[in-house]
Amino acid sequence: MIDDSIVTRVARLSRLELSAEEIAQFRAQLGEILAYIQTLNTLNLDGAPPAAEARPAADVLRDDVVRPSLDQKDALANAPAVEDGYFVVPPVIAEE
Amino acid sequence: MSGAAALPDLPAWELRRLYHRRETSPGEVVRAVFERIDAQEPHLHAYLFRDREASLAEAARWDGAAGRDDAPPLAGIPVAVKDNICTRGWPTTCGSRMLAGFKPPYDATVITRLRRAGAIIVGKANLDEFAMGSSTENSAFGPTRNPWDPARVPGGTSGGPAAAVAAGEAALALGSDTGGSIRQPAAFCGVVGLKPTYGRVSRYGLVAFASSLDQIGPLARDVRDAALLLHVIAGRDPADSTSSDAEVVPYHDRLTGTIRGLRLGVVREFFAEGLDRGVGAAVRTAIETCRDLGAVCEEVSLPHASYALPAYYIVAPAEASSNLARYAGVHYGHRTAAAGDLETLYSRTRREGFGAEVKRRIMLGTYALSAGYYEAFYLRAQRVRALIRRDFEAAFARFDALLGPVTPTAAFRIGEKVDDPLQMYLSDVYTVPLNLAGIPGVSVPCGFTDGLPVGLQVIGRPFDEGTMLNVAYAFEQATPFHTMRPPPAHPAGGAAARGRSPRS
Numbered sequence: 001m002i003d004d005s006i007v008t009r010v011a012r013l014s015r016l017e018l019s020a021e022e023i024a025q026f027r028a029q030l031g032e033i034l035a036y037i038q039t040l041n042t043l044n045l046d047g048a049p050p051a052a053e054a055r056p057a058a059d060v061l062r063d064d065v066v067r068p069s070l071d072q073k074d075a076l077a078n079a080p081a082v083e084d085g086y087f088v089v090p091p092v093i094a095e096e
Numbered sequence: 097m098s099g100a101a102a103l104p105d106l107p108a109w110e111l112r113r114l115y116h117r118r119e120t121s122p123g124e125v126v127r128a129v130f131e132r133i134d135a136q137e138p139h140l141h142a143y144l145f146r147d148r149e150a151s152l153a154e155a156a157r158w159d160g161a162a163g164r165d166d167a168p169p170l171a172g173i174p175v176a177v178k179d180n181i182c183t184r185g186w187p188t189t190c191g192s193r194m195l196a197g198f199k200p201p202y203d204a205t206v207i208t209r210l211r212r213a214g215a216i217i218v219g220k221a222n223l224d225e226f227a228m229g230s231s232t233e234n235s236a237f238g239p240t241r242n243p244w245d246p247a248r249v250p251g252g253t254s255g256g257p258a259a260a261v262a263a264g265e266a267a268l269a270l271g272s273d274t275g276g277s278i279r280q281p282a283a284f285c286g287v288v289g290l291k292p293t294y295g296r297v298s299r300y301g302l303v304a305f306a307s308s309l310d311q312i313g314p315l316a317r318d319v320r321d322a323a324l325l326l327h328v329i330a331g332r333d334p335a336d337s338t339s340s341d342a343e344v345v346p347y348h349d350r351l352t353g354t355i356r357g358l359r360l361g362v363v364r365e366f367f368a369e370g371l372d373r374g375v376g377a378a379v380r381t382a383i384e385t386c387r388d389l390g391a392v393c394e395e396v397s398l399p400h401a402s403y404a405l406p407a408y409y410i411v412a413p414a415e416a417s418s419n420l421a422r423y424a425g426v427h428y429g430h431r432t433a434a435a436g437d438l439e440t441l442y443s444r445t446r447r448e449g450f451g452a453e454v455k456r457r458i459m460l461g462t463y464a465l466s467a468g469y470y471e472a473f474y475l476r477a478q479r480v481r482a483l484i485r486r487d488f489e490a491a492f493a494r495f496d497a498l499l500g501p502v503t504p505t506a507a508f509r510i511g512e513k514v515d516d517p518l519q520m521y522l523s524d525v526y527t528v529p530l531n532l533a534g535i536p537g538v539s540v541p542c543g544f545t546d547g548l549p550v551g552l553q554v555i556g557r558p559f560d561e562g563t564m565l566n567v568a569y570a571f572e573q574a575t576p577f578h579t580m581r582p583p584p585a586h587p588a589g590g591a592a593a594r595g596r597s598p599r600s
Binding site: 006007010011012013014015016017018022025026029030032033034036037038039040041043045048049050051052053054055057060062070074075077078079080081087089090091092 | 201202294295309334337338340400403406407409417424425427428429430431436437438439440441442443444446447450452455456458460462463466473477478480482483486517521531532533534558
């Protein structure tokens with residue numbers, strides 16, 4: 001059910017670099033866990049609407065009031081790389 | 097409680113009384129707690145961070161005021177905080193290399209409320225990485241050990257908070273419970289652990305794992321203390337739109353200890369195959385005690401209970417895979433030193449920063465949400481969730497509260513389940529249904545099996561923590577288990593048994 005290509009594809013979607021050893025390990029473990037999860041397939045779910053929340057939820061609105069927020073210095077204090085008040089990342093578009 | 101008990105072993109309500117009578121002071125209590133920490137931590141490793149000087153200075157501030165009639169409810173009370181709850185200026189690691197060194201720029205709402213109530217925050221307590229696990233073995237900074245037997249796990253993911261309270265390293269603690277992470281370690285460590293109704297306590301500043309399941313709650317040495325702490329942290333918070341404005345009552349003042357005539361449902365499915373004999377025996381005896389106290393105890397069925405765990409292992413990882421997308425080496429936390437482009441920066445940072453269980457859940461959740469699998473897995477799990485909620489509604493139409501075990505076994509050995517994720521997941525089989533339904537539950541000590549504590553789970557109606565706590569209190573007051581403390585820990589394995597500090 002779960003093969004190396006699925007593990008590799010899901011890892012790419014997850015932005016997770018995996019070693020060959022991890023791919024083999026996750027293939028086996030995810031296969032086992034998904035087999036267990038598939039016990040849900042024996043249930044008749046007619047008439048059961050999907051519930052995304054723990055409790056029935058209603059929209060909660062607040063007044064649109066300007067309030068103090070985190071200042072820039074505090075917001076950037078934990079960043080691994082900062083320049084002129086910006087987060088720094090490697091090039092987004094590779095040079096040809 | 098014996099009059100000769102040491103200060104670190106006294107419940108918070110009793111410390112309040114002693115402060116009032118000027119028989120001791122916050123400074124004296126916090127110093128005694130740090131002496132206990134010095135003696136026990138090399139063996140237990142319940143904490144990831146402490147700042148003794150800051151805590152003592154805070155305690156000194158309350159030395160005069162804690163005994164006054166108008167003192168706030170937790171004035172001078174030492175409290176441990178699980179390390180996935182943001183504390184301004186104090187490290188908040190979530191037990192992950194990903195957040196080693198991270199210092200939040202703000203306090204979680206529960207921390208603001210603790211401070212306002214006069215609590216002394218003693219330190220940040222250990223947990224499974226990002227609150228994923230059942231044993232605290234998934235902490236990147238080393239496991240916590242069970243105060244009752246250092247060869248065994250304290251449970252998880254709030255293993256640090258539970259061990260700290262059990263060992264007298266704090267009077268109270270805050271944990272978080274996504275699938276049993278307060279109740280299961282409370283049961284394993286012989287303390288009281290309360291998961292409130294979803295929405296009862298603000299999640300603002302709790303590092304998100306599964307947002308529709310996560311809830312912060314108290315760990316304490318007795319029910320009155322858990323009620324006291326719940327009262328301090330509960331209530332609507334504009335910063336968390338899922339927090340409820342349902343009325344908060346002074347739970348600790350409403351404990352009557354009388355349950356005569358109350359209708360208690362005994363969950364049939366929680367006594368099926370898989371329940372350890374010793375645990376089952378202790379819980380059945382506890383139910384007899386409730387009957388002796390005049391409660392009407394009858395069997396009730398939650399027909400879909402056995403489907404809760406597989407549904408949980410879709411819903412929780414799906415939400416986790418989304419919530420943990422933010423750890424990418426840009427805004428905070430770990431960043432790989434070796435990446436020439438953005439894509440590699442993300443995926444290598446995550447490879448280096450996350451441990452195996454977190455990776456496993458991200459993979460599982462991403463799979464369940466990905467094209468072609470969404471309906472078969474995620475949507476199906478949400479439908480099962482609706483069925484589980486209906487099961488509880490039907491049960492609460494007949495009963496005031498429900499009873500059952502917290503865990504299928506007592507504390508297991510360190511290393512016993514680390515290589516078998518599915519076996520580890522199964523230790524939450526009786527706690528997970530409550531999270532899916534959003535209802536409250538409390539673990540209360542109800543006996544021992546082979547020298548290890550066993551927990552009784554009392555399950556309440558949504559936002560009726562009061563009735564649930566009163567059942568737990570009536571049981572507790574009729575039994576001696578909450579007064580029993582573990583013996584002082586001794587070296588289990590020398591230096592190798594000690595956890596590593598996240599700061600080293």
